[in-house]
Amino acid sequence: MLEHYYALIMAGGGGTRLWPLSRTDRPKQMLKLLGEHSMFELAVDRLKLLFPPERILVVTSAAYAGQLRAQRPELPEENFILEPEPRNTAPAIGLAAVSIHRRDPEATMACVTADHFIGNERRFRDLLVAGAEIAAQDYLVTLGIQPTFASTGYGYIQRGEALGQAGDFPFFRAVRFKEKPREPEAEAMLADGLHSWNSGMFVWRVERVLQEFARLMPDLRQVLAEIEAAPEALEKVWGRAPRQSIDYGIMEGAAAAGAVAVIPAEGLNWSDIGTWDALLAVLPPDAAGNVVVGAEHLAIDSSGLLIHASRSQPRLVATIGLSDLVVIDTPDALLVCPRERVQEVRAVVDALKKGRTEYL
């Protein structure tokens, strides 16, 4: 079965939540957040033990394609599927699905993210294998993450009846998708033991998901059919693709029909690294209790710091008497902020929009 298994890396996202490192033309997936390799490079590399390069595809916007290709030139050029413009995840995944379907009508595809941290890569590959096994039973499979705190930043998936076991992983019928909740609801979902975080990663047979596109998003399915019939029509018809997320456009409706399975994955050491303090949560601290990436840190009476300096030249950062701060150093901009206020990076970005757009 695995010879018909394809991986699709969704690498079209933008965003500047990790400013000053992330910029408009250099979103999170391109960044060397963890040191030597970019998030995209890590996403490719963790798939390589399971998928040959010919079956690793990337969907991204035309604007990012050049940089991403340069980061992993071993992927065939035709495996980069380019959205003429970003129209959210449902059209992007649909476009990739028809592209894979043209190559291999029997294909199963895993849709994975390009910009998330996954600490336990071996378990991640086991999870993808389990996902393919469940997808073979015609479920749309969503990879859930066992919640470790009452996050209000993630979406949640509620599980219903147990459906079986695939490898190490029990799986369940998914009965409800819940977008970012308020805190009381997040607390309740954490406490009831019935919810997983929505990782935004999915596995399904391509023919099966295209059936759901036809049922739930017929306008998009029509656009995709035109592209499948005549790929050169892409630019012309793309503007008719509805701007919609895969969760809202497909998964919710499919779950209502009982067609979605969720694997509540534990032990992945997963994070979407939505804000700088997430690196403090997932990376091991050094002997002084600080997380240091890309810099030499001279710490005097300092702990709980994130020091991040992905620079081409050597960089020494000396701190005296500091705790629980993030220091993010880039060639043209520096951010210093208490770790509990990293959400306010958004306010910095908003301020820059009013006249300092060269730093965005």
Added chain:
Amino acid sequence: MLEHYYALIMAGGGGTRLWPLSRTDRPKQMLKLLGEHSMFELAVDRLKLLFPPERILVVTSAAYAGQLRAQRPELPEENFILEPEPRNTAPAIGLAAVSIHRRDPEATMACVTADHFIGNERRFRDLLVAGAEIAAQDYLVTLGIQPTFASTGYGYIQRGEALGQAGDFPFFRAVRFKEKPREPEAEAMLADGLHSWNSGMFVWRVERVLQEFARLMPDLRQVLAEIEAAPEALEKVWGRAPRQSIDYGIMEGAAAAGAVAVIPAEGLNWSDIGTWDALLAVLPPDAAGNVVVGAEHLAIDSSGLLIHASRSQPRLVATIGLSDLVVIDTPDALLVCPRERVQEVRAVVDALKKGRTEYL
């Protein structure tokens, strides 16, 4: 009288108290601490309204001469007096004194520092004029600074009887020099109203100070006489010059003989900028309450910060929720430190000496 008046800028000091900006080969006088101009450039420029370039001399070590000349090429090359190696201030000033004496036996010289902040430059020039007037009465004149707090980092000068008035400035006999005191003594000296800080700046007739060299440091006077007779002998005889400060070697003994006058100068807005927080004391804060040099600062809920980034390229520093920190940004090193702990920069420098000397 002013046509025989010479200014000597003492620019031989080393030191790395303002690390990471100051380095072994780039001491404080060479730094653009205040923005556009180096401390040495500012020292020259504030003298220019009183002294023509031909009568502005610089004594420095051979190692620094090239950089200093490049910073103020309008000074005649022969006005740079080069110590073959640093041997503290008494030999340096003595060397300059005999050099000036060869040019002009009637000379009066003002010895001024190259690396201090002087906010009120007009008053400083008035003070130098007053100093020359008092020096004409054969006093060795020391420029005192009216203390504004009980500093334990400065030397103090105790004044005795009033000797007169020169311009705006009353002056007094200096009766005691006191090195950096402990805190109770500093408090007492601040309270008694009889003490000035020792600025390390002096005015005297050259013949008069050479008499004191002969009386109090005869070995040094002998070395200087040999250099005066045969300047090419400098390299050969310099090693015999005793390593001694002018305060200890000359001023204390001269004061004991009643030969020293002190001008307790007020209103200069003077600082030796011994540590980074001194810039917070002397430079005006911006509307948000921060002192920013060489950077663009985007402050969110931040005050009491010193942001210093003397870089060739534009630099944005964003801070969120911070107060009373110094952030010193240089091309290869960054320091972040609470303003009340800037003394511990010394500890950083000490740590670097044990294996990271490229940052010294």
